[in-house]
Amino acid sequence: MQSITSELVHQTIRRRPAESHKGTYGRVMLIGGNQNFGGAIIMAATAAIYSGAGLVTVATDLVNLTSLHAQLPEAMVVDYHQTAMMTQLLKTMDVIVIGPGLGTDQFAARLLTTVLAQVQPQQRVVIDGSALTLLATRTQPLPAAQIVVTPHQMEWQRLSGLKIADQTPTANHLAQQRLGVTAIVKAHHTTVYTTDRVWFNPGGTPAMATGGMGDTLAGMIGGFTAQFKDFTNAILSAVYLHSEIADDLAQARYVVLPHQISAEIPKYMHRYSLN
Ligand SMILES: NC(=O)C1=CN([C@@H]2O[C@H](COP(=O)(O)OP(=O)(O)OC[C@H]3O[C@@H](n4cnc5c(N)ncnc54)[C@H](O)[C@@H]3O)[C@@H](O)[C@H]2O)[C@@H](O)CC1
Ligand SMILES: Nc1ncnc2c1ncn2[C@@H]1O[C@H](COP(=O)(O)OP(=O)(O)O)[C@@H](O)[C@H]1O
Ligand SMILES: [Mg+2]
Secondary structure, three states, X not given: OEEOOHHHHHHHOOOOOOOOOHHHHXXXXXXOOOOOOHHHXXXXXXXXXXXOOOEEEEEEOHHHHHHHHHHOOOOEEEEOOOHHHHHHHHOOOOEEEEOOOOOOOHHHHHHHHHXXXXXXXXXXXXXXXXXXXXXXXXXXXXXXXXXXXXXEHHHHHHHHOOOHHHOOXXXXXXXXXXXXXXXXXXXXXOEEEOOOOEEEOOOOOHHHOOOOHHHHHHHHHHHHHXXXXXXXXXXHHHHHHHHHHHHHHHOOOOOOOHHHHHHHHHHHXXXXXXX
């Protein structure tokens, strides 16, 4: 098992070239936020935008439109019930984040199937939250693309069949190999599984144990994988920074709120981007 280091983050987050524009920094679509969990997709989209993604579109239930725009006017919005519009937009995306606050009803299950069927090989996909719970009940293979799943231990139990007590690095790695996609198993110390390696995240604090913290990580991974070429390093850097920011804030706070992490992301990324 190899520790994620600040050096890896430093090598990943580079200074932005002057000759660049929003298109350079990636198009991300975040899909989720039903009538009960609108906050989840708002937190994920906030993290993606504060991570520097160039263009962010939120596909959600339109009941969330006003609150999303009040918080995040930078985001574009589409009604996730509009299949033709979704199909057209999905083609143009570099990264698709699906699951925060999606719910697990029949509509959500159909939407997940529709979206996964349209994923192109060059696209990157982050599967989180409700989409993981739905995935655990599906038998269809995942599309050929760069995919990362971001389960917490209960979601990983559903997806891998491993009980939380049996989720050792060796067992998790075997389960990841069967799935064939990068897996982030979120816990006090999160571990990340790729084809050839197991990574250990040194950061993390119980001050992070509050709803929306994982939605925020999913959005950060969306933002990072939209901008940084190496898929694994982009993922590892997002995991590291998410907990590093939380650890720093927790020095003077009992609980760290997800939006407080997002507010800090540009400052930390600036620092890492310096030579
Ligand atoms: N403001 C919002 O709209 C929020 C929406 N959320 C969404 O709600 C949906 C359901 O997600 P949940 O995770 O709440 O529900 P789940 O039912 O998937 O998992 C939660 C259960 O797993 C248990 N658990 C065991 N080990 C855990 C671990 N290491 N980390 C976290 N939980 C662990 C918890 O105690 C809890 O009983 C997702 O789509 C999620 O994105 C949540 O993120 C909470 C905030
Ligand atoms: N006790 C803890 N120590 C370290 N990190 C934690 C702790 N509790 C939660 N976290 C982190 O917070 C995030 C929670 O993710 P998740 O359960 O998916 O949240 P949500 O779905 O509510 O957004 C993960 O990144 C996890 O590692
Ligand atoms: Mg979650």
